[in-house]
Amino acid sequence: MGISRRLLFTAGSGVIGVTILSACSSDSPPSTAGTPQSAAPPSATGPGRWERVDLSFVSAYLLIRGSEAAIVDLGVDGSADAIGKGLTAAGSGFQAVRHVVMTHKHDDHAGGLTGVEPLATGATFYTGQADVTGIQSARALTPLADGDEVFGLRVIGTPGHTAGHISIFDPATGTLVSGDALRTTTDGLTGPDPQYTEDMTTAAASVKKMAALDVKVILPGHGAPLTSNAAASLTRLAASS
Ligand SMILES: [Zn+2]
Numbered sequence: 492m493g494i495s496r497r498l499l500f501t502a503g504s505g506v507i508g509v510t511i512l513s514a515c516s517s518d519s520p521p522s523t524a525g526t527p528q529s530a531a532p533p534s535a536t537g538p539g540r541w542e543r544v545d546l547s548f549v550s551a552y553l554l555i556r557g558s559e560a561a562i563v564d565l566g567v568d569g570s571a572d573a574i575g576k577g578l579t580a581a582g583s584g585f586q587a588v589r590h591v592v593m594t595h596k597h598d599d600h601a602g603g604l605t606g607v608e609p610l611a612t613g614a615t616f617y618t619g620q621a622d623v624t625g626i627q628s629a630r631a632l633t634p635l636a637d638g639d640e641v642f643g644l645r646v647i648g649t650p651g652h653t654a655g656h657i658s659i660f661d662p663a664t665g666t667l668v669s670g671d672a673l674r675t676t677t678d679g680l681t682g683p684d685p686q687y688t689e690d691m692t693t694a695a696a697s698v699k700k701m702a703a704l705d706v707k708v709i710l711p712g713h714g715a716p717l718t719s720n721a722a723a724s725l726t727r728l729a730a731s732s
Contacts, residue, residue, distance in 0.1 A: 539643070541666055541708075543716060544577035546570050549599045552668050552710050553581055554644065554661065561590035561642045562607070562614075563659050563668045564600045564712060571606030585610040590642045592635070593618040594670025595656040596625030597687070600712060604628060617641065619648065622655030649701060651694025652683040658701065665707030665721075672697050673725075675714030680724040682732055684713075695732040702729035 539556035546566040551574050554561040560583045562574065578584050588611040593601045596618065608616070608629050618626055620634035635641070635657055637648030647658045649672040659668040667673075671683050672694065683694050702725045709717040709725065717724060 539661060539664065541661075541664075541668075541710060542577060542581045543710065544570075544574050546573055549712055550710070551577070551603070553577055553583070554642070554659075554666075554668075555581055555583055555587075556643065558587060559589050559642070560587045561592065561644065562588055562611070563592045563710075564594055564670060565591070565603030565607050567599050568602040568605055570603035571610060574603065574607065575610065586613065588614045590614060591616045592641065592657070592659055593622075593626065593632075594658060594668070594672075594712065595619060595653040596622040597653065597671070600670060601626045619650075619653075619655030619657040621650070622653055625653070625655070647701065647704070649694075649697035651690050651692070651697045652688045654689060656697070658697075660704055660706075662705070665705050666710065667701060667704060667706045667708065667721075668710045669701070669712070671712045672701065673709055673728075674711050675709070675717050680709065680717055680721075680728050682728065698725075698732045699729045702726050 539554050542553040544551040544553065549566050551566050551570065552563045554563065560578065565574065575585055591607060591611055591614045604626065615633055616628065616630065617633045617635045620636050623632050623634050626632060635646045637646060639646040643663065645660045645662055647660050649656050649658045652671045656670060656672055658670055658672050674681050674684065682698050685691055688694050706722050706725055709721045
């Protein structure tokens, strides 16, 4: 179940299109069924929702639970403004962000850190242990490892694309934010781009590991979210990897 809407923001001399895709969990409490998104936020302990901030060739994702938010991936340097607009469109803001997770060290996922750091003042910043030293940061990054939990989200170690690559899984909704461990293209779900991947054998093992999860939605760094038949597509990809 999903809602899609397109918002246009004027920024400087250009217009940035930010596509917000919302997916509300089907097991929301009955009392909120049918209420508009501008209504009171769901319980802080209930399942969260996700929003995509489309930064043209790469995406950041906002995971929102109650009055708090997490951001997964930050785009290239200069993406903070678009991420802030995405938060506002989602009825949130940088002041609500408690957790900022970078799936890996590459500039198109961690480059926005410079701009986001001074805005998300209440947040802890994380990345996978082996990628910590690969990211320039004004403050210390908290290393994450497979099995860690942040904000009710499970950290899945998915090395291969980089040694420290992590994916974020919300077991309450089956939402997997895959960074560059998975992509979607016009041909459907596929693994990481070999051209930019450190170890394709390890990356293939990570695809198999993700296929063991109860996945309902895949939110990739590159390409559109996969909101239908995600588990079947992932199982098929794992079998051919
Ligand atoms: Zn990458």
